[in-house]
Amino acid sequence: MLKINKQVFLNGLRLVHSQDTSTQMVALNMLYNVGAKDENPEHTGFAHLFEHLMFGGSVNIADFDGPLQLAGGENNAWTNNDITNYYLTIPKQNVETGFWLESDRMLSLDFSSKSLEAQRGVVMEEFKQRCLNQPYGDVGHLLRPMAYKVHPYQWPTIGKELDHVANATLEEVKDFFFSFYAPNNAVLAVTGNISFEETVRLTEKWFGPIPRRNVHERRLPVEPEQTEERRLVVERNVPLDSLFMVFHMSGRMHADYYVFDILSDILSNGRSSRLTRNLVHERKVFSSIDAYISGSVDAGLFHISGKPATGVSLEEAEAAVWEELSKLKEELIDAEELEKVKNKFESAQIFGNINYLNVATNLAFFEMLGCAEDMEKEVERYRAVTCAQMRVVARNIFRRENASVLYYKKSG
Structure with missing residues (x-):
């Protein structure tokens, strides 16, 4: 400690x-x-x-x-x-x-x-x-x-x-x-x-001699719940078509934040993660795919983005992503799969906080959020996430009406 x-x-x-x-x-x-x-x-x-x-x-x-x-x-x-x-x-x-x-x-x-x-x-x-x-x-x-x-x-x-x-x-x-x-x-x-x-x-x-100032008081509007799917198609001079999907998720201070973070790692952290294993290596729907969270203090976004493999349409690629998300909503994650992600996170935390500069950055951020000592509780908060919680959160977030989908097409 x-x-x-x-x-x-x-x-x-x-x-x-x-x-x-x-x-x-x-x-x-x-x-x-x-x-x-x-x-x-x-x-x-x-x-x-x-x-x-x-x-x-x-x-x-x-x-x-x-x-x-x-x-x-x-x-x-x-x-x-x-x-x-x-x-x-x-x-x-x-x-x-x-x-x-x-x-x-x-x-x-x-x-x-x-x-x-x-x-x-x-x-x-x-x-x-x-x-x-x-x-x-x-x-x-x-x-x-x-x-x-x-x-x-x-x-x-x-x-x-x-x-x-x-x-x-x-x-x-x-x-x-x-x-x-x-x-x-x-x-x-x-x-x-x-x-x-x-x-x-x-x-x-x-x-000490620098005076206090009249800091602008934050009165930020709360984003209302999204009630219908939002879609956009653009064409640009890019080498490959790309799919971008975002879902509304909780803010940094919500208990579910840790569940979202683990869900993103289950989907996309390493070769054995679900999207990489199933959609890149096995089914070859995507040439590359990633899932991550925005990490925002206020209610943030859960991102999934990828480039379909040659000959695969954006529609087919998106359908394959929804299939993987459905599994998270229907089936309990295997305890061993969850433990592997938690272990990865814990080792990253421990090694990250060996460096005195990383410690300074983390102390400042957690103190801004409310309490610097909370930095020391991160591992136990991730450790506390259960397979059942993950299914509940997946059902809440991975809904069509909570999705914004961007088809980014290669022009010509």
Whole structure:
């Protein structure tokens, strides 16, 4: 069991810490509780734009990467629909450089036209490369609005339209920053070779003076239950036809979340998983197929996607998937099959949490969800899932009226 230490500072910043003396490094993971779902529907892509802007210079430090690299550190960031996450690793003797850098960009960015234009260009290029110029790149832009009619998971993290980032003004960008990037909307997780006392001292010194902010209150609409099947057919210049199916599932905090995750592994995790074994190797309906869950904090999606084998139509491929889903609804999963998936998950958890940076990321995420210590309960929650539960959940989710199906056809 990890020894987890926590403190909340007067400005609302939550600190989570766990010491690991087996490394000479320290990780700082700063999680902001803001993602694409917090954007204005007419100004999407802002959370992702900020992932880039946060490296474009802060109020007192023109260049984030330079001082960190001189101190022997590395950093990166990622954004999704729920959160924005920044992390760095640094040798323990230079750790204060990490606190200095991370605190300055929380205090304020260098809000200049030059910085905005530079990062806007990078983000727009990424949008073009990933969504417009890549085969199947627009799948997220097609599936999400099919599945979500009111919840802001309707658009991908990169944004709904290129124009939203292209037309973003400096004032809009500033407003977004001061509405969400605040000590009282963040969790700082610190792991590695540093004591809790030293962590508290450095956090107080560098983050303590940053004032609380009026963070926008979340009032997100709840997606109503889907009552009829939704279908879309598109033709694009792609090498192969592809099938994409999504089903509404629970959010991250629901007990059924663990059942959905295991169901996705039963279907598609390794050569012996059902879709791979039955539909790729034995029946040769698909050349490749995958099943996974979105992992969203709010009610998410269960995805199944695949490329039919040569000579197999999308209709035949879809029918074969429904046959496999029917088995999950009708027959109890074999206890041995379930145990194998649980064992895989447990070993992945144990090996993942050997790494001090992974621990920092997980501590920050679980603290944002409500309690960092819950990270230690994940294995037992997966272990508690039963074969009977899985059949009940499969019956609830794998229904035609809960499905959105996209036929992505090769043109010509």
